[in-house]
Amino acid sequence: MYGDDIASVLISEEQIAEKVEELAELVAKRYPADAPEGDLLLVGVLKGAIFFMTDLAKKLTVPTQMEFMAVSSYGSSTSSSGVVRIMKDLDKDIAGRNVLIVEDIIDSGLTLSWLLRNLSSRNPASLEVVTLLRKPDALRTQVDVMGVGFDIPNEFVVGYGLDYDERYRDLPYIGTLNPKVYGGK
Ligand code: XMP
Numbered sequence: 001m002y003g004d005d006i007a008s009v010l011i012s013e014e015q016i017a018e019k020v021e022e023l024a025e026l027v028a029k030r031y032p033a034d035a036p037e038g039d040l041l042l043v044g045v046l047k048g049a050i051f052f053m054t055d056l057a058k059k060l061t062v063p064t065q066m067e068f069m070a071v072s073s074y075g076s077s078t079s080s081s082g083v084v085r086i087m088k089d090l091d092k093d094i095a096g097r098n099v100l101i102v103e104d105i106i107d108s109g110l111t112l113s114w115l116l117r118n119l120s121s122r123n124p125a126s127l128e129v130v131t132l133l134r135k136p137d138a139l140r141t142q143v144d145v146m147g148v149g150f151d152i153p154n155e156f157v158v159g160y161g162l163d164y165d166e167r168y169r170d171l172p173y174i175g176t177l178n179p180k181v182y183g184g185k
Pocket residue numbers: 048073079080081082104105106107108109110111112155156157158162163164
């Protein structure tokens with residue numbers, strides 16, 4: 001539906017669904033259903049993580065609550081600077097809660113490491129990360145994550161929540177973008 005904007009399908013809808021189930025099992029194992037800290041709190045990072053977050057939540061076998069945060073990192077649209085601004089903060093206090101950050105993609109890791117510092121200063125009982133995608137070759141800082149869906153090549157990807165200039169989020173798969181879209185050949 002986007003013509004030839006998508007150069008290739010990197011991860012299919014079926015592959016994503018399978019991986020989400022695996023990650024849900026991993027998450028459910030880590031958190032007891034009747035934790036004294038109360039229900040697990042998923043913190044989704046808008047907007048990219050919404051598809052992953054809702055699909056994951058539906059597969060989890062422990063009670064969860066959901067909160068969202070929006071952050072924006074200064075810099076060009078396709079690379080991160082590590083200077084992060086909160087566009088929408090959490091509505092609730094997370095002190096004493098088991099918090100699981102749900103991310104779409106770890107690229108340089110700078111956004112996430114900032115977010116981890118920010119949220120840990122709010123004194124959650126625990127703080128972990130699950131990310132659907134990670135680009136190992138782009139990492140510029142070490143970040144510990146509990147779960148990773150797919151390690152992918154250092155290419156710009158879209159779909160399943162991920163956008164280029166707000167487009168392509170609605171694709172059910174993860175694809176690479178034809179360079180002509182962002183001004184390449
Ligand atoms: P860093 O570099 O801080 O970046 O780990 C994380 C954020 O940058 C965005 N990002 C992407 N978005 N396709 C996208 O649609 C990509 O290939 C991509 N790489 C990074 C994303 O918002 C992520 O949370």
